[in-house]
Amino acid sequence: MRDVVVIGAGPAGLAAAVTAATAGLDVALVDAGRRPGGQYYRHHAAETGALHHGWDAFVRLRDALDRLTYLPGHRVWNVEDGFTVHALAGDRDERPVRIDARTVIVATGAHDRSLPFPGWDLPGVLTAGGAQALLKGDRVTAGERVVVAGTGPFLLPVATGLAGAGATVAGVFEGNRPYGFARRVAGHADKLREAVGYAALLVRYRIPYRTGHAVVAAHGDGRVEAVTVARLDRDGASVRERVIVCDTVAVGYGFTPQLEIPVQLGCATRMDADGSLVVVADAAQRTSVPGVYAAGETTGVGGAQLSLVEGELAGLAAAEALGGIAADPAGVRRLVARRRRLRAFAEAMHRAYPVHPGWMDRLRDDTIVCRCEEVTRGRIAEAAGLGATDPRSAKLLSRAGMGWCQGRVCGYATSWLAASACGRSPGPDDLLGTARRPIAQPVRLRDLADDAPVRPHEVAQDPPVRPRDGAGGRPVRPRDGTLRAGPEGAVRPRDGNHPINPA
Amino acid sequence: MVVVGGGVVGAACAYYAARAGLTVTVIERGAVAGGTTGAGEGNLLVSDKEPGPELELALFSSARWTELAAEDGLGAAFEYETKGGLVVAETEEGAAGLEELAVRQRAAGVDAVAVPASGLPGYEPHLAPDLAGGMFYPQDAQVQPMLAAAHLLRASKAEVRTGVTVTGMLRSGDRVTGVRTDRGDLPAGAVVNAAGTWGGEVAALAGVTVPILPRRGFILVTEPLPSLIRHKVYAAEYVADVASDDEGLESSAVVEGTPSGTILIGASRERVGFDRTLSLPALRRLARQAIRLFPALADVAAIRAYCGFRPYCPDHLPVIGPDPRAEGLLHACGHEGAGIGLAAATGHLLAQSLTGARPDLDLGPFRPDRFPEQP
Numbered sequence A: 001m002r003d004v005v006v007i008g009a010g011p012a013g014l015a016a017a018v019t020a021a022t023a024g025l026d027v028a029l030v031d032a033g034r035r036p037g038g039q040y041y042r043h044h045a046a047e048t049g050a051l052h053h054g055w056d057a058f059v060r061l062r063d064a065l066d067r068l069t070y071l072p073g074h075r076v077w078n079v080e081d082g083f084t085v086h087a088l089a090g091d092r093d094e095r096p097v098r099i100d101a102r103t104v105i106v107a108t109g110a111h112d113r114s115l116p117f118p119g120w121d122l123p124g125v126l127t128a129g130g131a132q133a134l135l136k137g138d139r140v141t142a143g144e145r146v147v148v149a150g151t152g153p154f155l156l157p158v159a160t161g162l163a164g165a166g167a168t169v170a171g172v173f174e175g176n177r178p179y180g181f182a183r184r185v186a187g188h189a190d191k192l193r194e195a196v197g198y199a200a201l202l203v204r205y206r207i208p209y210r211t212g213h214a215v216v217a218a219h220g221d222g223r224v225e226a227v228t229v230a231r232l233d234r235d236g237a238s239v240r241e242r243v244i245v246c247d248t249v250a251v252g253y254g255f256t257p258q259l260e261i262p263v264q265l266g267c268a269t270r271m272d273a274d275g276s277l278v279v280v281a282d283a284a285q286r287t288s289v290p291g292v293y294a295a296g297e298t299t300g301v302g303g304a305q306l307s308l309v310e311g312e313l314a315g316l317a318a319a320e321a322l323g324g325i326a327a328d329p330a331g332v333r334r335l336v337a338r339r340r341r342l343r344a345f346a347e348a349m350h351r352a353y354p355v356h357p358g359w360m361d362r363l364r365d366d367t368i369v370c371r372c373e374e375v376t377r378g379r380i381a382e383a384a385g386l387g388a389t390d391p392r393s394a395k396l397l398s399r400a401g402m403g404w405c406q407g408r409v410c411g412y413a414t415s416w417l418a419a420s421a422c423g424r425s426p427g428p429d430d431l432l433g434t435a436r437r438p439i440a441q442p443v444r445l446r447d448l449a450d451d452a453p454v455r456p457h458e459v460a461q462d463p464p465v466r467p468r469d470g471a472g473g474r475p476v477r478p479r480d481g482t483l484r485a486g487p488e489g490a491v492r493p494r495d496g497n498h499p500i501n502p503a
Numbered sequence B: 001m002v003v004v005g006g007g008v009v010g011a012a013c014a015y016y017a018a019r020a021g022l023t024v025t026v027i028e029r030g031a032v033a034g035g036t037t038g039a040g041e042g043n044l045l046v047s048d049k050e051p052g053p054e055l056e057l058a059l060f061s062s063a064r065w066t067e068l069a070a071e072d073g074l075g076a077a078f079e080y081e082t083k084g085g086l087v088v089a090e091t092e093e094g095a096a097g098l099e100e101l102a103v104r105q106r107a108a109g110v111d112a113v114a115v116p117a118s119g120l121p122g123y124e125p126h127l128a129p130d131l132a133g134g135m136f137y138p139q140d141a142q143v144q145p146m147l148a149a150a151h152l153l154r155a156s157k158a159e160v161r162t163g164v165t166v167t168g169m170l171r172s173g174d175r176v177t178g179v180r181t182d183r184g185d186l187p188a189g190a191v192v193n194a195a196g197t198w199g200g201e202v203a204a205l206a207g208v209t210v211p212i213l214p215r216r217g218f219i220l221v222t223e224p225l226p227s228l229i230r231h232k233v234y235a236a237e238y239v240a241d242v243a244s245d246d247e248g249l250e251s252s253a254v255v256e257g258t259p260s261g262t263i264l265i266g267a268s269r270e271r272v273g274f275d276r277t278l279s280l281p282a283l284r285r286l287a288r289q290a291i292r293l294f295p296a297l298a299d300v301a302a303i304r305a306y307c308g309f310r311p312y313c314p315d316h317l318p319v320i321g322p323d324p325r326a327e328g329l330l331h332a333c334g335h336e337g338a339g340i341g342l343a344a345a346t347g348h349l350l351a352q353s354l355t356g357a358r359p360d361l362d363l364g365p366f367r368p369d370r371f372p373e374q375p
Helices: A011-022 A055-063 A128-138 A155-164 A179-186 A189-204 A260-264 A304-323 A329-352 A357-362 A377-385 A391-398 A411-421 A428-435 A445-449 A456-461 B008-019 B053-070 B092-107 B117-123 B145-156 B196-205 B237-242 B280-293 B295-299 B336-354
Strands: A002-007 A027-030 A069-071 A074-080 A084-089 A095-106 A110-112 A125-127 A145-150 A168-174 A209-211 A213-219 A226-232 A238-245 A248-252 A255-257 A269-271 A277-279 A292-294 A368-370 B002-004 B025-028 B085-089 B113-116 B133-137 B159-162 B166-172 B175-181 B184-187 B191-193 B213-222 B232-235 B250-257 B263-269 B301-312 B319-322 B329-333
Touching (some): A002 A011, A011 A055, A011 A095, A011 A304, A074 A260, A095 A260, A128 A155, A145 A213, A145 A226, A155 A189, A168 A238, A179 A189, A213 A238, A213 A248, A213 A357, A260 A428, A269 A428, A292 A304, A304 A329, A377 A391, A377 A411, A411 A428, A445 B213, A445 B280, B002 B008, B002 B175, B008 B191, B008 B329, B008 B336, B053 B336, B085 B092, B085 B117, B113 B117, B117 B133, B145 B336, B166 B184, B166 B196, B175 B191, B191 B196, B196 B301, B196 B329, B213 B280, B213 B336, B250 B280, B263 B280, B280 B295, B329 B336
Parallel strands (some): A002 A027, A002 A095, A095 A292, A125 A248, A145 A248, A168 A209, B002 B025, B025 B159, B085 B232
Antiparallel strands (some): A084 A095, A110 A255, A226 A238, B085 B133, B113 B133, B166 B175, B175 B184, B213 B263, B232 B250, B319 B329
């Protein structure tokens, strides 16, 4: 039985795990990726940090992984109350792994939010995050001549990253006109520096940046050869269209938090300013279920800096709850203040970059909405005609979201189409109806059937990073409220000396 | 007539009543097929029933489903498949038990074809090679239950009001004269309680007791595959589970393919109230039993699981017909795990009862007032 299992090794999970381990807890950090960092710090084996903001913070966390049991390549498919984490480890030699823990910290991040449009199922159309992942993880540009579109500041690193790696970016088409948001950015030194940097790169690579524009269709025979880009009026309707030749389209309309695990555990959820379902977390990152914490994008999409802060707060709170280890109050105050600032910034960003419902008008009856099951917009309308009043019943009657991806790609679109067929926009209950995935990852029946006992020694053989001398070398969990170094001398948080320095 | 409940039973009641000339409004608290109908497999089974009133109802219903499927486009719309069921036994003893049951079922009008062990691969090439034998039931069939409910409702041309909750009954003396809802009163000549697992609550609004309780079931869904399993296949133990009164977890896998390529592995049974929490022990047993029947499934991935609540009565029979304790109120609920299969007969017989026709089957065994009054 471990003290803490952290699920997800992105910024939030790394910060949470390292903080809790540094405080002396026995921590396992479970992650689906092969290298730590999640999507934000996704990197090539030979990465030096050139493609990343805040790389130093990541290196500090990565270097602290020897204080805990880091389990890469572990895909969590279910967490039972109490808690038992069920994961699948390995690739071809996939095997089930079970980890028992007193506390779970959910830091599962978010994935791209996609919107359908005619032609979006053509090869060559990918998500903005997908293009970024290829670049950061594999140093591959998604195409030679790329159109970047959607909404949100995330389009900028994608476009400039692609251009910097040698692709021609034919344009960035931002659906909103976020002029008011610029003032907000100007008030944040970090964010302003980032924005100025991107603006300089757009100029340097001669990338046209158009606000109030959207890609409304992709064309091609067998793969993308061109897109139709439209200028949008205030209501999000297309007013002037032109065709741009390209071989790749990277589209992103924000992010959808991955809530399988907290929903399985029964954590309360709410709808955030960007229209996503998120986990409700209190000041100490506690969810409504005792012993379950959430940090980072799962509590509301807000970026890597906010995730680092929330992760650290979750790690400190877990350390206090489990070991009675009181964190330095001044350090916590600084973190809380920083979280408040970053959260407010994220909310302003969501308000400046909304998804206009006009995308629905641009679909044709035969436009595919669910790619796995090839469900068209027409079939979803038919489901509404048959008595579907919410996304879940639309799914049951149309099969939208029932395929391999279990609605991760089409869930947002289906929710909007189903609700708007009933003359309303989706609410939190609608989103929850499609967010339930009791099996979070495909699991072979043989692994499901195998109720193997916990075999911690087996688990510990595998990971490249683990406690230095096996189980005996774990940091001692203090029981008297004082801070002590573990046998291998884990550094303790004292005097605000947190792994990530918020100052 | 007002039907309370937009599941498959309510839809069938609406369909047959409208065809008999009644004007029908269906009131559904959630979405069409959003309750137990949306959580089932779509089994139309005669094979799993002991001779008796339920088997008679199932046989009668099987014939009605065949008629419905033959109507203009309906069969294709709700994916009606006369695929047949194959019940297999692991031991010689089990095979003998199957034959013994089949003899009695045949006497009641069921087609049952004995399949020796050597004949099993001809039915299902991927079955485990060490089974003792089986019984094939050509009358077993399948529909996509949500689509069945939705298309029957559409074909009925009834007015369907979703998102409307019944909060009480309108009365004139002892007579039920309509329903009270959160969107206003709805007078009616007759009110049909087709609220499934929640049928007891609707009955209580009329001041009568119908003892319906939930029996939870989980279904596992695999990744889509090229056709691997042709029939509904289950182990002989399933029949015993269906009729069991045990409260604990029971399961015996019913394995079948669907037109979309996924394989459904169903039929855990637990009495745990309305608890939706995923039960890994239930899923593990289903997975083990499915692999026992089809070893090749071991390497197939499950991508989804869902649960539902079967509405069961203490004697495992549904409640169908007019309630002598509340004139104007009729029941069509409590079909446990057989609601899809029994829906057509239920709607047909209820419509006969409503229009004063003599029902084709005796509704006596399904009387709403057959249970001892609770103190």
